[in-house]
Structure formats: structure tokens, C-alpha cells
Amino acid sequence: MTVIEPHEVVSCLEQDKAAADDQAIVQLMFLDADLMPVGTGRPRFHGVTYSDRGLFDGIAALHRDLAHGEDELDLESSLIRLLDVLLTRHADALGAASPTLRPRSLRQVREMLHSQLNSNIKLDDLAAVAGCSKRHLIRSFRQAYGVPPHHYRTLLRLARAKSMLAAGRSVAETAAELGYCDQSQLNRHFRREFGVSAGGYARSVR
Known part of the structure; x- marks a missing residue:
């Protein structure tokens, strides 16, 4: 390198x-x-x-x-x-290093992630809400919640996806509703977190 x-x-x-x-x-x-x-x-x-x-x-x-x-x-x-x-x-x-963010700023970022789950949120948007640099936000959010903002949102999306798939929704419908560009992207995230594709998970719970 x-x-x-x-x-x-x-x-x-x-x-x-x-x-x-x-x-x-x-x-x-x-x-x-x-x-x-x-x-x-x-x-x-x-x-x-x-x-x-x-x-x-x-x-x-x-x-x-x-x-x-x-x-x-x-x-x-x-x-x-x-x-x-x-x-x-x-x-x-x-x-x-810069001091960590105040809890209120971090809660506002977390609320934005919850409320715009299917939107293509940018790190700039989250940093603007927190009123700090992108690097500072990532470090402070990880310290507060255990994972950085992008991983937190991925976990939120996958939790919602599991509920939708268990309720009978197709992988394609679930991916589209949660803001993924296609079902292969959803499958990659599923395999990364759970070791199984979204389709495999759907078959196991129905």
C-alpha cells in the first residue's frame, strides 16, 4: 500500500x-x-x-x-x-482528541436515523444535526451506542427487514421499502450480519 x-x-x-x-x-x-x-x-x-x-x-x-x-x-x-x-x-x-458529544446531540442523530430509515442519509446530514465534524460524530456515536451511525442504521434496517420477511413480504419488496438499491444489496448485509441471505431467512421463519 x-x-x-x-x-x-x-x-x-x-x-x-x-x-x-x-x-x-x-x-x-x-x-x-x-x-x-x-x-x-x-x-x-x-x-x-x-x-x-x-x-x-x-x-x-x-x-x-x-x-x-x-x-x-x-x-x-x-x-x-x-x-x-x-x-x-x-x-x-x-x-x-476532541471531547465526546453531548447526549442530546447524539439522541438527535439517532432520532434522524430512526425517522429516515429508507432515505439515503449522508454523513454530512448527520454531522450537521450534531453540530460537529464527521469524524467526531462517528467516534462519539460509537462510544455512546457501541457502533458507528452507519452500522446502527444497518441494524435498524435489518431488524425491520426480518419482521417484514417473517410477515410474508418478498425480498425484493423489503429491499425497495427499506431504501436498498436492489435485493442483492440487502442479501449482502444479511449475510454479513447473520450468515444467511434474506431469502434463506424468510424460508426459515415461514
Whole structure:
């Protein structure tokens, strides 16, 4: 995994002559400066190339989710989580963390997630309700409720989906009503959380 800081030149990777006939696939991710921590100065990285299998796998999974058209809240939350891991493991110290949000702000965010379960809520929308940065919101929400906002909403959706499927609704109807782009997206979330597809769950409870 290679990290290029802002204003540095991105050059093509040189292939080994012995591997000249092989194909190399390079996936790039450009990060907006607004996603970086606020008030601590620009982080500096210790090197250029890092052997970090866990982080590599997380970034690869994010690329796959982008290709599958996953929900924007899930994608941006995953990106910020991976960026936090990158900064924590491989950048200079970022200074003291911001204090957690007040309970009232977090309740307002949670109420928004409950009331707009089938909407394509963005992390910007939730941060605006909380009155803080996206990174601060994710950290504070996780501390208060055990999971970040996007995972909390996924659990809410899946709980509703289980009720709908048990009541005889089809997987396609359930996915559409809960704001998933198609039933394959609902199935992916079901397998990730419960180890079974939505259709498999429906058959087991009817």
C-alpha cells in the first residue's frame, strides 16, 4: 500500500523486467482534505509504502463496496474509519482528541436515523444535526451506542427487514421499502450480519 501526500508527484510504478508480461492492477483513492482531522495540523506519514495487511484488506473491501453501489453513508463511514486506522498506525501524532458529544446531540442523530430509515442519509446530514465534524460524530456515536451511525442504521434496517420477511413480504419488496438499491444489496448485509441471505431467512421463519 502506497501513501502519497498532497502536492507530491504521483509516478507510475515500475514493473520488474521478469514480470513484464504480467498485469498490474493499481487502485487509487483520492481523499478530500475535509476528511482529515481538524485543528491538529496536516498529518505527516513516516514513509511511502506500508505492509499493513489489515488496512490493505479494508481498503480493498471499500473498493468492492464502491463497485457494488453500496449506500453512501456506509461508504463514507468506512472511508473515515480506514483513514483513522491509517493515521493512527502510520502518521505522526495528531494531538489530543476532541471531547465526546453531548447526549442530546447524539439522541438527535439517532432520532434522524430512526425517522429516515429508507432515505439515503449522508454523513454530512448527520454531522450537521450534531453540530460537529464527521469524524467526531462517528467516534462519539460509537462510544455512546457501541457502533458507528452507519452500522446502527444497518441494524435498524435489518431488524425491520426480518419482521417484514417473517410477515410474508418478498425480498425484493423489503429491499425497495427499506431504501436498498436492489435485493442483492440487502442479501449482502444479511449475510454479513447473520450468515444467511434474506431469502434463506424468510424460508426459515415461514
